[in-house]
Amino acid sequence: MFKKLICIMACSLLAGAFAQTYDLPIMFIDTKKRCLDYNVTQKIPATIKILDGKTNNVADSSKAIQYDIGIKVRGNSSATYPKPSYTVEFYDSTGKDMNVSLLGLPPSDDWILHGPYVDKSMVRNPFGHWLFRQTGHYSPRTQHFDLYINGRYRGVYELTERIKRGKYRIDVGELKETDIEGQNLTGGYIWEFDKKWSRTGAGEPIDNTIRDFKTSDGHNVVLIYPRKKKITNEQKEYIQNYLGQLDSLYKGGKGGSGYEKYVDIVSAADYILHLELTTNADPYFAYNFFMYKPKDETDKQGKKTAGKINLGPPWGFEITLCNNTHPENYEINNNDSTFLPTLENCFVEGWEINRVYKNNGLGGIRPIKWLLEMWKDSVFQTEMKKRWAELRSGVWHTKTMDAYLDSMKTYLKNAADRNFKRWPNLGKGSGSSDDKDLEPIKYCQETKMLGNSVFMGGYNADTWDGEFEHLRKKTKERMAWMDEQLGFTEPENPVVFEPIIHEPDWRAEMGDTSKVRIDANNFSRHSPTNYFVVNSNRIEVQTDIGGTFAIVDLNGAVLYKTQIKTGTTTLQVPRNARNKHWIATLNGKMMNK
Numbered sequence: 077m078f079k080k081l082i083c084i085m086a087c088s089l090l091a092g093a094f095a096q097t098y099d100l101p102i103m104f105i106d107t108k109k110r111c112l113d114y115n116v117t118q119k120i121p122a123t124i125k126i127l128d129g130k131t132n133n134v135a136d137s138s139k140a141i142q143y144d145i146g147i148k149v150r151g152n153s154s155a156t157y158p159k160p161s162y163t164v165e166f167y168d169s170t171g172k173d174m175n176v177s178l179l180g181l182p183p184s185d186d187w188i189l190h191g192p193y194v195d196k197s198m199v200r201n202p203f204g205h206w207l208f209r210q211t212g213h214y215s216p217r218t219q220h221f222d223l224y225i226n227g228r229y230r231g232v233y234e235l236t237e238r239i240k241r242g243k244y245r246i247d248v249g250e251l252k253e254t255d256i257e258g259q260n261l262t263g264g265y266i267w268e269f270d271k272k273w274s275r276t277g278a279g280e281p282i283d284n285t286i287r288d289f290k291t292s293d294g295h296n297v298v299l300i301y302p303r304k305k306k307i308t309n310e311q312k313e314y315i316q317n318y319l320g321q322l323d324s325l326y327k328g329g330k331g332g333s334g335y336e337k338y339v340d341i342v343s344a345a346d347y348i349l350h351l352e353l354t355t356n357a358d359p360y361f362a363y364n365f366f367m368y369k370p371k372d373e374t375d376k377q378g379k380k381t382a383g384k385i386n387l388g389p390p391w392g393f394e395i396t397l398c399n400n401t402h403p404e405n406y407e408i409n410n411n412d413s414t415f416l417p418t419l420e421n422c423f424v425e426g427w428e429i430n431r432v433y434k435n436n437g438l439g440g441i442r443p444i445k446w447l448l449e450m451w452k453d454s455v456f457q458t459e460m461k462k463r464w465a466e467l468r469s470g471v472w473h474t475k476t477m478d479a480y481l482d483s484m485k486t487y488l489k490n491a492a493d494r495n496f497k498r499w500p501n502l503g504k505g506s507g508s509s510d511d512k513d514l515e516p517i518k519y520c521q522e523t524k525m526l527g528n529s530v531f532m533g534g535y536n537a538d539t540w541d542g543e544f545e546h547l548r549k550k551t552k553e554r555m556a557w558m559d560e561q562l563g564f565t566e567p568e569n570p571v572v573f574e575p576i577i578h579e580p581d582w583r584a585e586m587g588d589t590s591k592v593r594i595d596a597n598n599f600s601r602h603s604p605t606n607y608f609v610v611n612s613n614r615i616e617v618q619t620d621i622g623g624t625f626a627i628v629d630l631n632g633a634v635l636y637k638t639q640i641k642t643g644t645t646t647l648q649v650p651r652n653a654r655n656k657h658w659i660a661t662l663n664g665k666m667m668n669k
Contacts, residue, residue, distance in 0.1 A: 100232070100491050101128040101179050101221040103189070104137050105147065111520040112147065112162075112225065114155040119146030119165060128179055134224070143167075143176060150188065154394075157506070158513035159193040159231055159499055179219040179235050182244035189223065190234040193499070194506045194533045195394040196543040198492065199484050201234055203547070204354050204393035206480060210471035211346040212575035212668035214246055215389040220491060226518035232488070232495040239366055239389055241266055241301040246389070249371040251302050256310035263371030263383045265315045266300040269362040269444070288312070292320040294442055295362045315369070322385070322446050332449045339446075340384040341456065342669050345463040347387035348451065352428055353472075353554055354396045360432035362444055364391045398550040399533035426561070464562045466659050469630040471666055473570035474552060481548050485541075492540040503538030571632045571659055575666045576606045576621075608660050608667050613649045615660070623663040627653050 104125040105112075112120065124147075125140035127133075143166050149155045150163040165186040168174040175183040192198040201218060208215035216237035223230040241248055241264065248264025255261055267288075287296040288304050289312065297319070299307060322338045324330070351359060359365035370383035433448050450456050470476065496502055498515075536546040559566060605620040617625055620642050627636040627650065635658060636650040660667040 096134055098132045098134070098222050098491075098494075100132070101126065101219070102132045102134065102137075102140075102224065103127075103221055103233075104140065104224045105145075105226070107147070107226055107517075107519065109519050112149065112517055113520045114149045114160065116148055119148045119163070121145075122147050124164065126178065132222075137224075143174075144169075144171075154193075154507070157191070157193045158511050159191040161191045162189040163187075164189055179221065181217050181219060181235070181237065182242075184237065184240070184242075184245075186238055188236040188238055190218075190236045191223075191231070192234060192394070193501075195399055196496075196502055196506075196533075196536070196540065197399075197547045198232055198234075198488060198495065198540075199481070199544070200393040200396060200399065200547065201236065202484070203481070204350075204356070204390060204396065207354065207472065207477075208346070208350050208388060208390050210476075210575060211350065211467060212666065213343060213346060213386075213388055216245075216391075220488060222491065222494065228515060228518055229494075229498055230517075231498045232491045239266070239268075239300060239391070246301075246368050248301070248368055248383075251311060251371075253306065253308055256308055259372050259374065261310060261314050263369050264301065265311075266366070266368040267315070268298045268300060268367075269295050269359070269365040270298050271296060271361070271363050289316055291316070291323055293323040293445060295444065300366070301368075318369070318385075326445050326449050332446065332453065335446065335450050335453075337382070338385055339450065340386050341459055342463070343386040343388060344450065345456070345460045346467075347390065348429070348447075349460060349464055349467065349558075350388075350390055352558060353551075354390070354393055355398070355428055355554065356390060356393060356396045357428040357432050358392055359390070360429055360443055360447065362442070365444075366391060395533055397547055397554065399536065399547075426557070461562045461564070462657060464558065465564050465630055465657055466666075468555070468559065468564055468566055470570045470572035470659065471574060472555070474555065474566060476570050476573050477551065478548070479573075481544075485544055496540060502540065502543065506533065567631045569632065571628050571630065572661055572664065572666045575668065576662055606662060606667060608669060610649070610669070613654060615647045615649055617645045617647065617660075617662075617667075619643070619645075619662060621662070626661045626664075627658045628661055629653075629656065629658050 104127075105122055106124075107120060107122045110116075110120045110122075112122075122145050123142055124145050125137055125142045127136060127140045145167065146165045147162050149160045151157075151161055154160065163186065166174045166176045173185040175185050177183040178187060190201060192201065195201070198220070202220075205215040205218060209217075216239060218237075219235045221233055221235055223233045237245060239246065241250075246264075246266055248266065251264055252260075288299045288307075289297050291297060297316075299312075302311065318338070322335065325332045325335055325338075351357070366389055367385050367387055369385050372383045373381045375381075429448065429451055433443050537543045555566075558564075605618065607618055609616045609618075617640060619640065622640055622642045625638055625640045625645070625647075626634055628634055635653040635656075638647070640662075
């Protein structure tokens with residue numbers, strides 16, 4: 077009788093969980109009785125089922141779309157967290173890579189399932205990427221979902237695009253193996269500066285086997301496109317020499333004159349301002365620093381345009397914006413108090429870039445000299461101040477940011493409740509070697525977490541609402557501090573709310589013209605066919621959509637307005653806009669230079 081009673085209670089609980097309805101998409105992964113933990117370094121075969129309706133029920137998993145995949149844990153020390161992230165690759169029936177559109181995002185054959193663990197707001201990565209897309213440049217798109225692996229609930233995850241080449245992502249031209257000379261050799265290239273620690277935890281040696289080459293200044297380059305197996309000797313030598321030429325501007329006592337010939341200044345200003353706003357210092361350490369170079373171009377009139385290095389997209393925001401190590405883990409240094417943050421004043425020493433270069437990198441890794449010298453250059457400082465004013469007047473305005481965060485908070489409220497019942501780590505540090513998964517993935521033995529030697533963040537609040545508002549508060553504090561440093565006063569209302577949306581018709585290309593769940597704003601990105609160039613008092617506007625072109629000052633006053641057609645339009649800068657700071661808009665949205 078007692079056993080029967082236990083069975084009834086257990087079965088009732090199981091049935092209740094099985095019938096639960098979710099307000100996020102659900103993914104079900106089956107590893108076919110194989111263990112999936114950080115010890116598995118190669119992708120293992122598995123299947124994935126996806127439910128993506130307005131509401132989703134676990135009991136409907138048999139009705140979900142199923143795919144064959146390869147999956148492994150991703151990351152370095154974070155791979156050993158109890159709630160790790162995963163790399164997933166999709167295969168067709170023959171075992172070849174297959175492009176798949178997931179949760180309304182443009183198709184790809186491989187994706188990242190990011191597990192927000194030390195970031196208990198669960199929005200730092202989506203927020204960081206959204207902020208960069210607001211500048212008009214591409215940054216990976218994300219969608220939240222609930223994850224099950226081998227029938228066990230794993231919490232709320234973030235589907236994230238991998239940084240790769242393509243017209244839906246980093247839109248640089250294809251580089252064929254036959255492109256080994258002339259203009260064809262000049263692009264496109266995508267690479268990362270990265271230290272690639274071994275997976276056994278921070279402090280272990282760097283895995284140099286992943287590196288494709290070192291720059292002349294000693295930084296590890298990992299090629300994203302073309303991949304190591306496909307790049308020709310000529311192409312590798314070209315991009316290596318190009319980076320070497322940039323390094324050489326600062327060697328032998330040289331002052332760096334001419335850096336603008338190699339680096340796109342607008343992208344550099346946007347990228348550095350974004351790093352500083354989000355306090356994401358990793359790229360200054362030559363870590364998670366992505367860049368790309370488009371191909372040089374010559375138009376029909378014979379005008380040549382050099383394809384310069386674009387900085388970004390940014391990556392990795394889990395411990396940014398005051399979610400870093402708890403103050404108790406810092407040792408007092410009588411000679412340098414910059415490593416003594418508190419939760420009340422956690423922005424260490426003002427500018428992140430100054431802190432990094434003052435302390436000469438992490439673990440002996442050399443910071444990037446040309447990035448520092450460009451930062452200190454007075455011309456670049458002027459460009460950054462102008463760009464900060466443009467962004468903060470509209471797409472980075474406090475009210476614009478609040479609208480985004482408010483929508484995310486409403487969207488994730490119920491999901492957060494589910495997640496923190498599964499992972500009850502609110503108000504605690506996370507990611508340490510002392511962390512444990514009380515319900516490990518089926519088919520895996522419980523193993524000691526390697527993790528970091530110290531806890532990472534999570535002392536901000538003991539509720540999800542508190543964690544979320546901590547992020548909002550610290551973002552506003554950082555914005556206000558940067559306003560003061562860069563001599564800017566935020567207008568009462570935003571001039572523009574978003575950049576021009578460039579949305580390639582990927583659904584039609586995939587044979588799917590149905591309406592999808594997500595809002596088109598999620599496709600905000602740099603539009604290579606909608607931009608403007610200023611040369612003295614002339615404006616050249618290039619657009620493939622046409623409409624109302626306007627010049628607006630930072631308080632929203634319209635200084636000039638006209639209708640333009642698709643193609644190229646040349647205009648005079650109106651007298652009332654000369655020697656004045658203004659934003660160019662098309663159909664009410666920000667255009668980029």
